[in-house]
Amino acid sequence: MIRILLLGAGRSASSLLRYLLHHAPTENWQLTVADLQPAHLEPVLAAYGSYARAVLFDLQDEASLHQLVREADITVSMLPALLHGPVARACVQYGRHLVTASYVSEEIRALHDAAQTAGSTLLMECGLDPGLDHMSAMRLLTNIRSRGGQLTAFKSYCGGLLAPAAEADNPWQYKFTWNPRNVVLAGQSTAKYLENGRLRFIPYQQLFARTERVVMPGVGEFEGYANRDSLSYRAPYHLLNIPTMLRGTLRRPGYCAAWHALVRLGLTDDSVHLGNAAGLPWAELVEAYLPASSGSQPLAARAAAYLGLDPNGPEMERLTWLGLFTERPVELPNATPAQLLERLLTEKWSLQPTDHDMIVMQHLIEFTLDGTPHQATSSLVVLGTDAVHTAMAQTVGLPVGMAVRRLAQGKLPQRGVLIPTLPDLYEPILAELATDYGIRFVEEEQVGQVHEPAG
Amino acid sequence: MIRILLLGAGRSASSLLRYLLHHAPTENWQLTVADLQPAHLEPVLAAYGSYARAVLFDLQDEASLHQLVREADITVSMLPALLHGPVARACVQYGRHLVTASYVSEEIRALHDAAQTAGSTLLMECGLDPGLDHMSAMRLLTNIRSRGGQLTAFKSYCGGLLAPAAEADNPWQYKFTWNPRNVVLAGQSTAKYLENGRLRFIPYQQLFARTERVVMPGVGEFEGYANRDSLSYRAPYHLLNIPTMLRGTLRRPGYCAAWHALVRLGLTDDSVHLGNAAGLPWAELVEAYLPASSGSQPLAARAAAYLGLDPNGPEMERLTWLGLFTERPVELPNATPAQLLERLLTEKWSLQPTDHDMIVMQHLIEFTLDGTPHQATSSLVVLGTDAVHTAMAQTVGLPVGMAVRRLAQGKLPQRGVLIPTLPDLYEPILAELATDYGIRFVEEEQVGQVHEPAG
Helix, strand or coil: CCEEECCCCHHHHHCCCCCCCHHHHHHHHEEEECCCCCHHHHHHHHHHHCCCCCCEECCHHHHHHHHHHCCCEEEEEEECCHHHHHHHHHHCCCCCCCEEECCCCHHHHHHHHHHHHHEEEECCEECCCCCCCHHHHHHHHHHHHCCCEEHHHHHHHHEEECHHHHHHCCCCCCCCCCHHHHHHCCCCCCCCECCEEEEEEHHHHHHHHCEEEECCCEEEEEEEECCCCCCCCCCCCCCCCEEEEEEEEEECHHHHHHHHHHHHCCCCCCCCCCEEEEEEHHHHHHHHHCCCCCCCHHHHHHHHHCCCCCCCHHHHHHHHCCCCCCCCEEECCCCCCCHHHHHHHHHHCCCCCCCCCEEEEEEEEEEECCCEEEEEEEEEEECCHHHCCCHHHHHHHHHHHHHHHHCCCCCCCCCCCEECCCCHHHHHHHHHHHHCCCCCCCCEEECCCCCCCCC | CEEEEECCCHHHHHHHHHHHHHHHHHEEEEEEECCCCCCCHHEEEEEECCEEEEEEEECCHHHHHHHHHHHCCCEEEEECCCHHHHHHHHHHHCCCEECCCCCCCCCHHHHHHHHHHHCEEEECCCCCCHHHHHHHHHHHHHHHHHCEEEEEEEEEEEEEEECHHCCCCEEEEECCCCCCHHHHHHCCCCCCEEEECEEEEHHHHHCCCECCCCCCCEEEEEEEECCECCCCCCCCCCCCCCCCEEEEEEEEHHHHHHHHHHHHHHHCCCCCCCCCCCCCCCHHHHHHHHCCCCCCHHHHHHHHHHEEEEECCHHHHHHHCCCCCCEECCCCCCCCHHHHHHHHHHHHHHCCCCEEEEEEEEEEEEEEEECCEEEEEEEEEEECCCCCCHCCCCHHHHHHHHHHHHHHHCCCCCCCCEECHHHHHHHHHHHHHHHHHHHEEEEEHHHHCCCCCCC
């Protein structure tokens, strides 16, 4: 009997919970699901009898956290990343294991030695991005290295997007499938990457103007903007000397140019409260951001002129569709521009019950083999099953569940802070995703120099 | 015998200390100067015998802070503003008074009721800006109101600049006379002001491109950029219904356009550590911020083209003068762009022993009197005496000292959190500054509509 504790069973944990419940009887797991609202879990868990139970869990109650962690062999945390510190420390204190889909923070990294001493495995970054990106990249890189290939460029993109059918009613071709606030504040610092051996930086106010085109067979074109830090995975990927390294986020073509206009207007700023009334019309807010002497034309035309955009072009179409030039009230008093924009977008970009989401990931790797340049790609497209088991919930939750299973089976002897760059972990997980769930990376390779669009 | 405690006696407190020592014998003050390095104060204080003593004070030692505050009638804090919370709380606890030159923070504001109950006066914003700006503005506004004038516009600018003789060796016509970090990070959020009854916002990336021209007779032209929040003084100035209200910072013409280029390059960003080596040449850093495909011309020419600037124009002259396009190393490893820029500017913009600084302040007030538009200005120019008694040290320190004197004389009966908008405070202080120190606001008035340059 292995005792597994799941902390947090909100919507994003739907596919993980289903995976854990499905395997509990055959793997002989005793699953405890700890949530702030355990009542809604009872009907789901009832079918699994003694294998699963739900308990009330309040983050503020540290004593109860300690008791739950101590009584479990493996804790799986789907809590917000900022809350993982106390959970990880409790795991180390009682010599228990932890699995999450969140980035290794400095706070977690500092626990490495203590976790090794205590016999704890703190397995982080086991979801989609971070998670599946590491697994699929490491499999491809290891394959190329084993054949004697010399790696010259690594680019990797991921996007949580919409299934093509759900894109049609929205010129941005985007709706929220994840934390809206993170989308509004995306990239608000200088992005760092490597290109042909040189460090390259993009300041926030240029980030959405410098995109790369990414094509995925079957699902069309995308554009990628650079993530904040593309350099931190050089060490874990064993790419310390690679001349080109870039990680980015995918959107449909046109999204970034229109978002760039929002950035330039100042509407993504989160550092100042405007002292506005909730009834302030959006048109007045936009007007307040234009220079005073901007003429007597209609607001949208003056905004287009200020931004240097075609008043009938695709950027202005997207801004107009959001209602920025209407009398619609901003609805929140004394808010930051970013909070007002999030409020507006949460309505405009809300996933409808019939909408399906789509996860797209692609690695582009250049290498030299026998003196000849080669390019390899590894591509993943996942469509959501329904509004509960979205592509996001599946691609985040299933790898976490599979990692828990390997750990529970005693097949992961390493202790301390880990991420899934170990073949013993990523090989079986990628195989299980492909075989049992059809979540499959398509790997392709071609010989010859590849023409890249200018950055 | 009134016991006065001065917390922090660094360079910026030079004129304040001299004022307090000068008045100690005649006012019968016992002055305690508490500093981290009290030894350097001994020779200065020795001449004042039993009226003054220096003691060691470490900010970390809360017990000693409490003892010092309890044993004084009035505490004057020249510590950094962030440290005023514990000092103010101790003053309230022991029913003592506090005077500072710092903004009223939320933490201080929250002490108002407790201070009133305890009989404590927490007199904040008694320096230059904030401080003299309030005093001179209130005097002028009160005068206009007393004559029946209807206020329609209030604009106020202040700058800590260089005496004209010290400007000649530097195309920016600027050197640091105050905290360099604050200058580098100035304006890093949306600025808010009111213009003709409408809220107006300027996002950071546009702040230094939208300046106003300000002319001061005798010392020439300046340009002003908007401060972060011009609206918060509507209530204390009794200007709740004024259509136009703007507070700004002064620089010499051309500074802002060149600084705008630094902002656009990304070099003022403080949110990301670049992972750079200390030996990274400035030219490589600038190169890393340019788009990849920016041609084969020299770096400065490509930077000018990217920024849309004349390669031989005044902005590029200033950037070149800083050494941005040279092999000079950035000197700090793994720093933020803002930290690297501060390091460079601290050398380039260092005040030389023979340099004198200059404080410039101007209020521009528009009002209607007897149906006719009027404009009033109140202008201040102060030149530094020497490298110790700079214009900055005088204009910050002397008003603080004079406020302490009024408080010690029992002439300020109000308790709780105050700023110097009370006539009983600003009238005698403005008079003493003019009579004893020649620090004098020149007030002028003219009838008729005033032409304003476009914002």
